[in-house]
Amino acid sequence: MYDYSANTISGNLADFFSSIRIEDLPQQVVKKAKELLLDTIGVGINGSAHQDARPVLDIVLESRGAEESVVWGHGAKVPAHAAAFVNGTFAHCIELDDTHRATYLHAGAFVVPTALAVAEKTGASGKDLLVAIIAGYEAAIRIALSVSPEHRLRGFHTTGTVGVFGAAMAASLLLKLNREQTINALGLAGTQSAGLFQFLYDGSMAKRFHPGRSAQSGILAAQLAEKGFTGPREILEGPYGFGRVMSNRFDPAIIINQLGTRWHVMEVGIKPYSACxxxxxxxxxxxxxxxxxxxxxxxxxxxxxxxxxxxxxxxxxxxxxxxxxxxxxxxxxxxxxxxxxxxxxxxxxxxxxxxxxxxxxxxxxxxxxxxxxxxxxxxxxxxxxxxxxxxxxxxxALPLGEPERPLSHEYLQDKFMKLGAAVLKESGSKRLYEVVKDIERLENTGQLARALVP
The missing domain is CATH 3.30.1330.120 (2-methylcitrate dehydratase PrpD)
Incomplete structure (x- = not known):
């Protein structure tokens, strides 16, 4: 039995998630990850045409750089961190992305763009992509639970503040970072944690790009760690770490309790309406x-x-x-x-x-x-x-789309097709659906990247 007490929280997370393989995961967890992947892509493809995302898209296209990862719905290739920035913004732009009820977290909008961008850059397989997505969701939700609901009630937007950790974990796995590098990546991610709820009072666009910035920061953290840049080892539990600074209640045990036996990704709800x-x-x-x-x-x-x-x-x-x-x-x-x-x-x-x-x-x-x-x-x-x-x-009692009131497979497929067809047309939406449906069979996720554009 692994002794979690003799380690930092970041070390525990690095040890656990680096050891999992898709064959070891419960079948329902893999199925859920595929549903969330499909849903986030559909929402993001539709969001790629939203006017609120245009300023972010313009900045990314003006900056360009290495052609590593595709911009969803547009076809341009930019550095992986920049692609995750704009695609994460797309995925949150129409308020149809998934949610975790207890933490207010929109994990799909930062985990999926991160994982797809880095998987495309590295030529990762579909199985590796799914493992990274599951790890990103799980790490982010666990960290969010450790400070919820007080963190949100103090005015923080959890998707922005906690998202960096989920993105960094997903990127670290796909970059195949070692244990020390992953710990550094989480530390560097945490020091970039940001996102305030002040947008609520004037309806400004700021909320839209929070998951995009989380995704970008997580990838940059992992890339910097890969090159030897160090981050705080106790970024979560330290005296000036995330938990104690960002909330007046912090329960670090929640982050590591039942790792591998309880999968919080199963608690994520999928939205049927374009609203909070x-x-x-x-x-x-x-x-x-x-x-x-x-x-x-x-x-x-x-x-x-x-x-x-x-x-x-x-x-x-x-x-x-x-x-x-x-x-x-x-x-x-x-x-x-x-x-x-x-x-x-x-x-x-x-x-x-x-x-x-x-x-x-x-x-x-x-x-x-x-x-x-x-x-x-x-x-x-x-x-x-x-x-x-x-x-x-x-x-x-609970809104439609919560795990207790799940949307049917037919509804999820129809939602995906409607959202995707607005940008990819019906034929492109169908092609993308078929690729995602069999994602674990892909030896290289480049095929998925090609299906993300008209």
């Missing part, structure tokens, strides 16, 4: 009500959404003015769901912002705090008062 995950249970409730007999959105007088303190604080804005703000607004998302029933695609959000009916109804949707719920609960109850005096109600 906290808005999803309210959207589910609104869609339920919309399907009730004789429902007419023009006859809605008021809507009350009873939920957690965080639902109110994070998504209570009744008058969003930007796409980003709308995607983080429960009143807007509920109004859009009640009026149109269409909330999946990013263009649905943009149409809603231009729809007077949606914006007027959003002002009639009120988020109310239920003091009996935990501060970060996803549970909601909804009451819609109609002009006739009738009250329509809905209750949602």
């Amino acid at each position: 995950r906290f808005c999803h249970a309210p959207i589910d409730g609104a869609l339920q009500i919309r399907e009730t007999p004789d429902f007419d959105p023009s006859l809605v007088e008021s809507v009350e959404v009873l939920g957690s303190q965080q639902l109110f604080d994070q998504t209570g804005n009744q008058e969003p003015r930007t796409t980003m703000a709308a995607q983080l607004s429960t009143p807007f998302c509920v109004a859009l769901a009640l009026v149109s029933g269409q909330v999946m695609m990013p263009e649905d959000i943009q149409k809603g912002l231009a729809d007077r009916r949606v914006m007027e109804m959003a002002r009639r949707v009120k988020v109310v705090v239920d003091p009996t719920l935990e501060v970060n609960s996803r549970q909601i109850s909804m009451k819609v008062k109609m002009a006739s005096g009738e009250e329509k109600r809905a209750h949602v």
Whole structure:
């Protein structure tokens, strides 16, 4: 039995993840990783055409450099770290990327772009790619759990701050770093940890590039470690390490407990709607009500959404003015769901912002705090008062797409095809789907890289 107590946390992670092989992993973990890979690629391909990502794309294309890894949806090749930067931004740009409920982490948006960029650069196999993706998710989620929810409630965006560790772990495996180099990579990643939630108050674009910067920083950390640059060995548990500086509660044991027996990647949820995950249970409730007999959105007088303190604080804005703000607004998302029933695609959000009916109804949707719920609960109850005096109600314990309420294989495939076809056309989307479906059979992931462009 390995003695985890005689090691630093970074050393424990390096030892464990460098030892795993895809043949040793539970079948359901590998299946989950393939679902998350497919979902993130579909979201990122669609995001490659989003206007909010254009400034990041322009900077990367203007800088260029070594032609190592492809820019999704565009075809240009740039250094691996730059490709991960822009592709990670793409993957987070439409608010459809995966989430981990307990930590608020959008791991796919930094792990998958990192792993694909480095795998393409190194000529890694599909099996090695999947192992790196699983390691990246697992390391990031475990570190996030050690400081959650306090880390987020202090104003940090976990995807930006913790993402560097998951990206560094994935990159270290694909670069085949040794134990000391991997420890240094994690240390160098941690010292680049950044990401604040201030964007919430003005709907600015800053959130969009947080996972891209995490991915880029993680790759740079691994590349620097490969060349002998050193990082803090106790970056996680040290007196000025991540855990103690970035949160008023830090439980280091969570990071290494049950390594190899409990796989937190299985806890990741997949989004069905282009909105903040906290808005999803309210959207589910609104869609339920919309399907009730004789429902007419023009006859809605008021809507009350009873939920957690965080639902109110994070998504209570009744008058969003930007796409980003709308995607983080429960009143807007509920109004859009009640009026149109269409909330999946990013263009649905943009149409809603231009729809007077949606914006007027959003002002009639009120988020109310239920003091009996935990501060970060996803549970909601909804009451819609109609002009006739009738009250329509809905209750949602967890949003659709959580592991307890999984999306079907058919839904995930349809989501991927719709998102991908917007950039790759239907034929290209189908071709990419087939490559990802059999990813573990690839001797070289270059074939996947070629399928990521029209």
